[in-house]
Amino acid sequence: MDQRTFHLLAKPTGATCNLDCSYCFFLSKEQLYPGSRFRMDDAVLEAWVRQLLEAHPDGDVVLAWQGGEPTLMGLPHFEKAVSLAESGRRPGQRVLYTIQTNATRLDDDWARFFHDNAFLVGVSLDGPRELHDRHRLTKGGSGSFDQVRAGWDHLQRHGVQTNILCTVHNDNAAHALPIYRFFRDDLGARHLQFIPVVERVTDDQAARAAEGWGSTAGAPRPLYTQAGHRAAPRSVSGPAWGRFLIAVFDEWLRHDVGSVFVQAFDVALAARFGRHELCIHAPTCGDAPALEHNGDLYSCDHYVEPGHRLGNILDTPLADLVAGPAQRAFGRAKQDSLPGQCRRCDVLAYCQGGCPKDRFATTSDGEPGLNHLCEGYLAFFRHIDPWLAFMAGELGAGRAPAGAMAEAARHDARLAAAVAATSRNGPCPCGSGRKVKHCHGRR
Ligand code: SF4
Numbered sequence: 430m431d432q433r434t435f436h437l438l439a440k441p442t443g444a445t446c447n448l449d450c451s452y453c454f455f456l457s458k459e460q461l462y463p464g465s466r467f468r469m470d471d472a473v474l475e476a477w478v479r480q481l482l483e484a485h486p487d488g489d490v491v492l493a494w495q496g497g498e499p500t501l502m503g504l505p506h507f508e509k510a511v512s513l514a515e516s517g518r519r520p521g522q523r524v525l526y527t528i529q530t531n532a533t534r535l536d537d538d539w540a541r542f543f544h545d546n547a548f549l550v551g552v553s554l555d556g557p558r559e560l561h562d563r564h565r566l567t568k569g570g571s572g573s574f575d576q577v578r579a580g581w582d583h584l585q586r587h588g589v590q591t592n593i594l595c596t597v598h599n600d601n602a603a604h605a606l607p608i609y610r611f612f613r614d615d616l617g618a619r620h621l622q623f624i625p626v627v628e629r630v631t632d633d634q635a636a637r638a639a640e641g642w643g644s645t646a647g648a649p650r651p652l653y654t655q656a657g658h659r660a661a662p663r664s665v666s667g668p669a670w671g672r673f674l675i676a677v678f679d680e681w682l683r684h685d686v687g688s689v690f691v692q693a694f695d696v697a698l699a700a701r702f703g704r705h706e707l708c709i710h711a712p713t714c715g716d717a718p719a720l721e722h723n724g725d726l727y728s729c730d731h732y733v734e735p736g737h738r739l740g741n742i743l744d745t746p747l748a749d750l751v752a753g754p755a756q757r758a759f760g761r762a763k764q765d766s767l768p769g770q771c772r773r774c775d776v777l778a779y780c781q782g783g784c785p786k787d788r789f790a791t792t793s794d795g796e797p798g799l800n801h802l803c804e805g806y807l808a809f810f811r812h813i814d815p816w817l818a819f820m821a822g823e824l825g826a827g828r829a830p831a832g833a834m835a836e837a838a839r840h841d842a843r844l845a846a847a848v849a850a851t852s853r854n855g856p857c858p859c860g861s862g863r864k865v866k867h868c869h870g871r872r
């Protein structure tokens with residue numbers, strides 16, 4: 430077996446969560462383990478930490494928790510994990526800790542612990558109250574914004590490293606700027622991650638999916654798997670996803686390069702240097718397995734389903750499962766299944782066809798396997814390419830990419846002058862193809 434670097438997401442409470450978000454199809458994964466308490470026991474915890482350290486003898490090791498809601502395990506579980514990792518690591522081996530949480534259960538004790546152990550804490554938040562509370566609901570069906578905000582404030586008071594994870598769905602996609610500015614200005618967030626909600630469903634599931642996946646909906650939840658060729662109504666469309674990212678990019682480009690870090694932009698800039706920092710836009714996948722509470726390992730957090738169970742780490746070492754033939758085939762399939770439209774695409778180097786779970790659309794010439802978000806990816810990557818080229822040039826010359834803000838200001842001044850010199854019914858100088866009065870000359 431070859432030795433691989435991989436990034437494992439542990440789900441110590443499986444899919445169980447104290448919230449009941451209407452777009453969260455992960456909630457149904459409880460059906461994989463009927464009768465389970467959904468709590469990772471010490472045997473699995475010890476095996477996970479030890480095997481992860483052994484699998485990365487010469488580099489950094491990341492202990493990463495996700496859910497469900499991992500804080501339901503209680504603080505002692507995490508204290509034990511850190512203690513195991515610190516006592517088990519080799520000299521010079523560095524262990525990094527990261528957790529994704531809905532933040533509703535965080536208090537001073539949690540925040541102090543995260544700070545003292547240099548955790549990076551990802552907080553799930555969908556924007557200001559009215560947008561967040563649209564889908565992120567408590568078990569009682571009310572909005573969770575106030576609880577999340579309280580958790581966020583605990584983290585800030587203790588100086589914890591944070592990252593906001595905002596899902597973009599049909600109900601907040603048109604509000605890119607209020608969302609971005611809320612995170613930046615009201616919360617003081619400096620690291621942001623935007624994730625498109627794409628709920629893929631079969632024809633049979635469509636009516637049930639439309640009700641939302643939360644437990645307050647009527648019919649029983651089916652086990653969600655990555656199947657079907659329809660997107661449930663909460664899903665963001667390709668064009669809306671593109672508009673959202675472009676709006677955030679344009680704001681960021683003019684004000685925040687070097688002071689706010691948006692994962693999608695960092696990943697795209699790294700791709701210009703041949704580095705693939707996010708599996709979604711890497712040529713292959715397979716290096717981001719998910720560990721269930723009982724030690725079962727799955728190909729990916731998005732493929733926690735029977736056909737993608739690799740084995741159990743109490744029976745087979747983690748590194749062997751990750752390097753084994755099933756997982757390698759899973760990883761290669763991403764590239765092997767790329768439709769011709771992607772192979773010929775001018776933004777392939779950035780996009781790589783996106784995540785296989787979202788590839789249920791059809792290309793313009795009828796080939797299956799195109800990403801549901803293709804139109805958005807195409808618009809976004811074409812829009813940012815010249816700016817990333819500028820930033821890459823700055824980096825190549827030993828300067829900071831923040832110089833792009835001054836370049837954007839010069840660009841805006843030139844465009845404003847050209848617009849002023851064009852009649853209102855003339856073509857907009859920005860190249861959009863629209864008339865000036867419907868584009869940059871709009872009053
Ligand atoms: S299936 Fe998607 S989320 Fe999973 S590893 Fe591949 S690209 Fe990443």
Ligand code: SF4
Nearest residue numbers: 771774780782803807
């Ligand atoms: S933008 Fe569309 S066609 Fe181009 S690589 Fe991405 S998914 Fe494929």
